[in-house]
Amino acid sequence: MIEMNNVHFSYGETKALQNVTINEKEPIIIGLWGRNGAGKTTLMKLLAGLEKPESGTVLVNGIAPYNYSGSMRHVAYMHENHPFSELWNVSDALRFASYFYQNWDGELANELVDLFELPRHKKIRKFSKGMQTLTKIVIGLASKTPVTIMDEPTNGLDADMRKLFYEVLLETYEDHPRMFLLSTHHIDELKPLCEKIAIVDQKTVIRYEETEMLTVQGILLTGERAAIEELTAGYNILEERTLGNVVNVMLDDSFSETWAERAKAAHVNIEKASLQDYLVSLTKNQKKEVQQ
Numbered sequence: 001m002i003e004m005n006n007v008h009f010s011y012g013e014t015k016a017l018q019n020v021t022i023n024e025k026e027p028i029i030i031g032l033w034g035r036n037g038a039g040k041t042t043l044m045k046l047l048a049g050l051e052k053p054e055s056g057t058v059l060v061n062g063i064a065p066y067n068y069s070g071s072m073r074h075v076a077y078m079h080e081n082h083p084f085s086e087l088w089n090v091s092d093a094l095r096f097a098s099y100f101y102q103n104w105d106g107e108l109a110n111e112l113v114d115l116f117e118l119p120r121h122k123k124i125r126k127f128s129k130g131m132q133t134l135t136k137i138v139i140g141l142a143s144k145t146p147v148t149i150m151d152e153p154t155n156g157l158d159a160d161m162r163k164l165f166y167e168v169l170l171e172t173y174e175d176h177p178r179m180f181l182l183s184t185h186h187i188d189e190l191k192p193l194c195e196k197i198a199i200v201d202q203k204t205v206i207r208y209e210e211t212e213m214l215t216v217q218g219i220l221l222t223g224e225r226a227a228i229e230e231l232t233a234g235y236n237i238l239e240e241r242t243l244g245n246v247v248n249v250m251l252d253d254s255f256s257e258t259w260a261e262r263a264k265a266a267h268v269n270i271e272k273a274s275l276q277d278y279l280v281s282l283t284k285n286q287k288k289e290v291q292q
C-alpha cells in the first residue's frame with residue numbers, strides 16, 4: 001500500500017527528510033508521531049504526491065503519486081490548511097469531493113454531516129477550527145480512498161467530538177478496510193486505534209512498529225540514588241531527575257514482571273511510562289546525541 005525507500009527531500013537549502021524508508025502492505029491504521037519540525041507533514045505530502053522526492057522511491061498503491069493525475073483514486077490527503085474555497089459551504093465541498101474521489105460514498109458523507117451537526121449552508125471559511133476539522137474528517141472518511149492520510153485529525157476538536165471521531169473512524173474502517181495514516185503530537189489518545197506507529201525524528205523515520213510492542217517500552221524508577229544506580233547499570237537511561245536524595249529515571253526497556261520484582265526487591269518504585277512520555281524522552285535523547 002505504501003512504499004518509501006531511501007527517500008530524501010529538501011525545501012531549497014533546508015533538508016526536511018533524509019533516508020526515509022517505510023513500507024506497509026496491509027490496510028491498517030497507522031499513527032504518525034513526531035515533534036514539531038520532525039518531518040511528518042513533508043512525509044505525508046510526498047505520499048500524497050504534492051512534493052517530488054529528491055531521491056529514492058515513493059509508491060502508493062503501486063503508483064508514483066507525484067504529478068500523476070489519477071493519484072486521487074489511490075490517496076486522499078486531508079491536510080491542516082485544506083484549500084476550501086471562500087465561497088464553499090459544506091454541500092459545495094461534498095459535491096466537489098464527489099467529482100474527485102472515485103469511491104465517494106455520498107450517503108456516508110450526509111450521515112456524518114448530520115452526526116457532527118455541521119451547518120450545510122454556512123461558508124466553511126466562517127466555521128470554527130473544530131468545525132473545519134470535522135468537515136475534513138467527513139471528506140476523508142467518505143472518500144473511501146485506499147490510502148487516506150489525515151494531518152492532525154483531532155485538531156480543535158473537544159473531548160466529545162474526538163471520541164465521536166474515533167468511533168466513526170473505526171466503524172467506517174471495519175465496513176471498508178483501507179489504510180489510514182493519522183499524524184499526531186499526542187499519541188496516547190490515538191494509540192488504541194492504531195495497529196502500528198511510525199516515529200519521525202531528526203528528519204527520518206526512526207521506528208515503525210506494532211503499537212503493542214511500543215506501548216510496553218519505557219520504565220519509570222524512583223528511589224535512592226545507590227539503589228537506582230545498581231538496578232540500572234548497563235541500561236540506557238533516557239531521562240534523569242534528582243529531587244534531594246531521590247532520583248527518578250526513565251529507562252529504555254520493556255516493562256515486565258521481572259522488572260517489577262527487581263524493583264520491589266530493591267525498594268524502588270516502578271511505573272510504566274506513558275507512550276507519549278516515552279517517545280518525548282526518546283526523541284529528546286536522540287537530539288542530545290546528534291548535538292554532541
Ligand SMILES: Nc1ncnc2c1ncn2[C@@H]1O[C@H](COP(=O)(O)OP(=O)(O)OP(=O)(O)O)[C@@H](O)[C@H]1O
Nearest residue numbers: 011014015016034035036037038039040041042043
Ligand atoms: N515550505 C517550507 N519551506 C522551507 N522549509 C520547510 C517548509 N516546510 C517545512 N519546512 C522545514 O522542513 C522540516 C520538516 O517540516 P515538517 O512541516 O515536515 O515537520 P512536521 O513534523 O510536520 O512539524 P509540525 O509538527 O510542527 O507540523 C522543518 O525543518 C521545517 O522547518
